[in-house]
Amino acid sequence: MADTTDDIEKLYEYGERLNEAKDKSQVRVQAIRGLPLFCKDTPEHLSKIVDILGQLLVAGENVERDAVHKALMTVLRQDVKTSLTALFKRIGSIEDRSAEDLSTWESIREKVLLFLRDKVFPLKMELLVPQELMERHITTLVKQNLQDVTADEFKMFMDFLKSLSLFGHKAPAERIQELVEIIEGQADLDAQFDVSDADHIKRFILCLSMAFPFFKRGASGSKFLNYLNKQIMPVFDKLPEQWKLDLLKNLAECSLYAITQDSRQLLPSVVQLLKKYMVRRKIEEINYTCIECLLYTFHHLAHKTPNATNSLCGYKIVTGQPSDRLGEDFSEQYKDFTERCIYLFFYSLML
Numbered sequence: 001m002a003d004t005t006d007d008i009e010k011l012y013e014y015g016e017r018l019n020e021a022k023d024k025s026q027v028r029v030q031a032i033r034g035l036p037l038f039c040k041d042t043p044e045h046l047s048k049i050v051d052i053l054g055q056l057l058v059a060g061e062n063v064e065r066d067a068v069h070k071a072l073m074t075v076l077r078q079d080v081k082t083s084l085t086a087l088f089k090r091i092g093s094i095e096d097r098s099a100e101d102l103s104t105w106e107s108i109r110e111k112v113l114l115f116l117r118d119k120v121f122p123l124k125m126e127l128l129v130p131q132e133l134m135e136r137h138i139t140t141l142v143k144q145n146l147q148d149v150t151a152d153e154f155k156m157f158m159d160f161l162k163s164l165s166l167f168g169h170k171a172p173a174e175r176i177q178e179l180v181e182i183i184e185g186q187a188d189l190d191a192q193f194d195v196s197d198a199d200h201i202k203r204f205i206l207c208l209s210m211a212f213p214f215f216k217r218g219a220s221g222s223k224f225l226n227y228l229n230k231q232i233m234p235v236f237d238k239l240p241e242q243w244k245l246d247l248l249k250n251l252a253e254c255s256l257y258a259i260t261q262d263s264r265q266l267l268p269s270v271v272q273l274l275k276k277y278m279v280r281r282k283i284e285e286i287n288y289t290c291i292e293c294l295l296y297t298f299h300h301l302a303h304k305t306p307n308a309t310n311s312l313c314g315y316k317i318v319t320g321q322p323s324d325r326l327g328e329d330f331s332e333q334y335k336d337f338t339e340r341c342i343y344l345f346f347y348s349l350m351l
Contacts, residue, residue, distance in 0.1 A: 028064060029063055029064055029067045032053070032056060032064065032067040032068055032071050033067055033070070033071060035049050035052065035053060035071050035075075036049075036071050036074040036075050036078070039075055039078055039079075040078070043078075043079065046075060046078070046079055046082050046083065046086075047082050047083075047085065047086040048086075049075060050072065050075055050082070050083050050086035050087060051086050051089070051090070053068055053071050053072050053075070054072075054086070054087055054090045054108060054111075054112050054115075055108055056068045057069075057072075057108065057111035057112060057114075057115055058107050058108055058111050069115065069119060072087075072115065072119070073119060076120070076127060077127070080127050080128065080129070080134060081134065081137055084120075084137070084138060084141060085137075085141065087112055087115070087116065087120075088141040088142075088144070088145050090108055090109055090112040091109055091112060091113060091145040091149075092144070092145050092147070092148075113153060113156075117156055121160050121163075124160075124163070124164070128164075131165060132165075132166065135164045135165060135166040136166065138164075139161060139164070139166065139178075142157050142160075142161060142182075143182060146182070146185070146186060149186075151202075151203070151206055154186055155210070158179070158182070158183070158210060161179060161182070162179070167179055171217075172218075173217065173218030173219060176214050176217045176218060176219045177214075177218075177219040177220060179211075179214055179219070180211050180214050180215075180219040180220065180221075183207045183210050183211045183214075184207070184211075184223050184224070186203065186207055187203060187204050187207035187208070187224070187227075188200065188203065188204075189223055189224070189227045192231070193227070193231035193232055193235070195235045195238045195239060198240065198243075201232075201239065201240075201243050201247075202243070204227075204232070204247075205243060205246050205247055205250060207224075208224050208228075208250045208254065209250050211224060212250065212253050212254055215254060215257040216257060220259070221254050221257060221258065221262070222259065222261075222262050224254065225254065225258055225262045225265075225266055226262065226265070228247075228251065228266070229265055229266045229269055232247070233266075233269040233273065234269075236273060237276070244290065245287075245289060245290055245293070248290050248293035248294060248297075249293055251270075251293065251297050252293040252294075252296045252297045255296070255297040255300040255301055256300050258300065258301060258304065259304070260304050260305055263300075263301040263302075263304040263305045263308075264304075264305040264308055266301055267298070267301045267302060267305060267308050267309075267312060268308075268312060270294060270297050270298050270301060271298065271312045271313055271337075273294060274291070274294045274295070274298060274340075275336075275337070275340060277290055277291045277294065278291060278340035278341065278343070278344050279340070279343070280336075280339050280340055280343050286344070291344065302315075306319055307319045307321050307325075310325055310328075310330050311325055311328070311330055311333070312333065313333050313334065313336075313337035314330040314331060314332070314333035314334020314335070314336075314337060314338075315334065315337075316330075316334075
């Protein structure tokens with residue numbers, strides 16, 4: 001045990017010497033090239049060697065950086081599972097790297113991300129063998145290391161996961177749902193929404209647009225729609241103007257795939273917002289694009305829960321269910337909503 005500890009300490013000592021050396025001579029490059037050979041003799045140290053090579057990715061000179069890339073690729077081919085696990089540890093939170101300062105951690109993390117994107121991901125068919133086992137392993141690694149990613153980094157990882165056979169066009173809906181759950185976690189849907197938090201609304205819109213293609217493949221958008229209905233729609237008026245239209249466009253697209261229960265819960269909020277945009281008086285400017293998005297959403301939600309329209313806007317659609325509420329008088333709601341539609345029609349003719 002003592003010998004193993006000494007070997008590891010020497011590895012890191014040599015790694016620090018390589019990293020700090022002023023002399024960029026062929027002696028330093030040869031040392032980097034020799035590290036993969038060390039793995040063959042002592043495979044138990046492979047993850048430590050990958051970690052050292054990961055630190056050396058910040059090398060400034062092209063020859064040296066190329067040597068690090070080649071050394072890492074050699075080690076990856078020796079043991080892809082252990083190597084990837086070690087590399088992904090360099091992407092995790094700064095709290096896990098207490099011995100390093102923030103700037104060093106950020107520099108190494110950035111270079112590891114670039115190495116994964118440019119060198120590893122394009123060779124997934126060659127490196128991820130056996131395919132299903134290794135695709136599942138790298139999916140787990142991605143899930144575990146998304147705490148501090150930027151929007152661009154998150155998109156990079158999601159694009160990579162989408163390219164895996166595990167989530168290909170033949171994948172069942174429950175597997176596609178796994179991707180949506182990753183996006184839900186990034187959208188922070190368990191947090192209370194703060195209308196003044198511009199970052200959260202931007203992240204929500206980005207994540208919703210990323211999740212939308214998976215709704216078409218059978219995944220559920222219920223968690224996104226419920227959060228939108230309960231947390232965002234009540235404070236919609238307070239949102240910065242630049243995000244309102246983006247939000248309504250995404251809602252319109254997702255309404256096509258909303259299930260009946262979600263449609264019933266969301267429809268009252270949509271009708272209420274429609275009434276705010278479709279005023280019964282002449283105003284300076286009418287936001288036709290937002291109204292178009294809301295009417296499109298209204299159409300698809302109402303189609304899935306027709307017995308809700310009677311009480312909301314007076315449109316009577318008989319489904320034969322007790323919830324039709326046919327015995328009640330909703331003529332005022334019908335008159336109000338119809339007048340708003342007529343005013344909107346005439347305003348559009350005057351343009």
